[in-house]
Amino acid sequence: MYSLIFHWGLYSVPAYGGEWYEKQLLTPPSRKGNADDLSTRTQKHHREVYKNAPYSDFQRCFHPEKWVPSAWMTIATELDAEYVLLTSKHHDGYCLWPTATTDYHTHRDVVGDFKSAALQAGRKFGLYYSWWEFRHEVNKGTPDGEAYLKRMVAQVKELCDLYEPDIWWFDGDRNFRTKHAVHAINSAMAYIVERTPGVQINDRTGGTPELEAEKKRSQDYMPPYSTFRVYGDRAMPEVAPSVPWEHIGTVATSWGRDKTHTVHDYKTGRELWQIEQKVEGMGGRVCWNFGPDAEGELDEMEVAALRAAAELRRKAKAKESSNG
Numbered sequence: 113m114y115s116l117i118f119h120w121g122l123y124s125v126p127a128y129g130g131e132w133y134e135k136q137l138l139t140p141p142s143r144k145g146n147a148d149d150l151s152t153r154t155q156k157h158h159r160e161v162y163k164n165a166p167y168s169d170f171q172r173c174f175h176p177e178k179w180v181p182s183a184w185m186t187i188a189t190e191l192d193a194e195y196v197l198l199t200s201k202h203h204d205g206y207c208l209w210p211t212a213t214t215d216y217h218t219h220r221d222v223v224g225d226f227k228s229a230a231l232q233a234g235r236k237f238g239l240y241y242s243w244w245e246f247r248h249e250v251n252k253g254t255p256d257g258e259a260y261l262k263r264m265v266a267q268v269k270e271l272c273d274l275y276e277p278d279i280w281w282f283d284g285d286r287n288f289r290t291k292h293a294v295h296a297i298n299s300a301m302a303y304i305v306e307r308t309p310g311v312q313i314n315d316r317t318g319g320t321p322e323l324e325a326e327k328k329r330s331q332d333y334m335p336p337y338s339t340f341r342v343y344g345d346r347a348m349p350e351v352a353p354s355v356p357w358e359h360i361g362t363v364a365t366s367w368g369r370d371k372t373h374t375v376h377d378y379k380t381g382r383e384l385w386q387i388e389q390k391v392e393g394m395g396g397r398v399c400w401n402f403g404p405d406a407e408g409e410l411d412e413m414e415v416a417a418l419r420a421a422a423e424l425r426r427k428a429k430a431k432e433s434s435n436g
Contacts (some may be wrong), residue, residue: 124405197240289320295317
């Protein structure tokens with residue numbers, strides 16, 4: 113199985129350093145005064161270009177109303193993607209659907225329009241959702257309290273009820289290690305499984321320190337409610353797992369759009385195809401990333417590289433068919 117994920121959000125506006133732009137604004141600069149430190153460079157860029165405006169002001173320059181979802185699905189079809197995923201909410205907490213849980217969201221129902229376009233194009237539909245948010249960290253990264261957890265669970269249930277995705281790709285679970293936090297996540301996943309039997313769920317679903325240790329010890333361990341493993345961003349297991357797994361990767365060096373990329377930051381189509389072959393050889397599936405700009409336009413370099421990889425894939429299959 114081959115898939116695509118679209119990282120789209122307010123970080124697509126500055127398009128500087130990727131989807132962790134807000135985190136770099138919140139991170140103290142390097143004590144060594146290193147001008148090349150990412151947080152230092154990002155904060156300098158934000159002062160000079162945006163006059164230190166609040167991150168939330170990027171809502172004014174984020175233009176999902178101009179986005180044409182069918183254009184994404186045309187590319188997905190061209191690339192033979194079986195399913196497509198959208199970041200419903202990334203670590204910055206901004207929601208791409210008109211949620212009732214917060215006023216920090218798009219007015220356009222981006223998630224709903226994405227789903228409709230995906231189904232019309234014959235693609236399976238999935239959602240990325242981050243448990244964690246940059247601005248909700250206390251006590252060494254533990255999400256801050258009952259209100260946060262309630263809102264988080266309510267958002268997942270809302271997404272499940274409104275959109276019923278075929279696949280859930282959770283992220284940001286590393287700060288959810290207390291039994292209380294794990295219980296909240298498990299309650300959300302139990303709701304998903306009950307409402308949408310047969311749904312696929314990745315393995316970034318929180319866990320007590322004991323469960324996390326078991327997950328690290330065995331690549332074949334499957335956390336509760338999960339149906340496939342990921343093994344980290346761009347990660348590859350050393351040997352073939354005995355459980356369903358996925359390699360998720362980028363064409364360039366970031367997930368969100370980054371205008372500072374040069375041609376040298378992008379993988380070639382052949383490099384992508386070689387990764388696909390390795391993953392397939394170990395029984396896994398591949399999910400490649402797109403980082404659209406603030407108006408929903410895809411990165412032409414990413415599109416070109418994935419097109420080249422798709423062509424190599426087709427030629428290999430045609431050759432295999434002719435020999436078989």
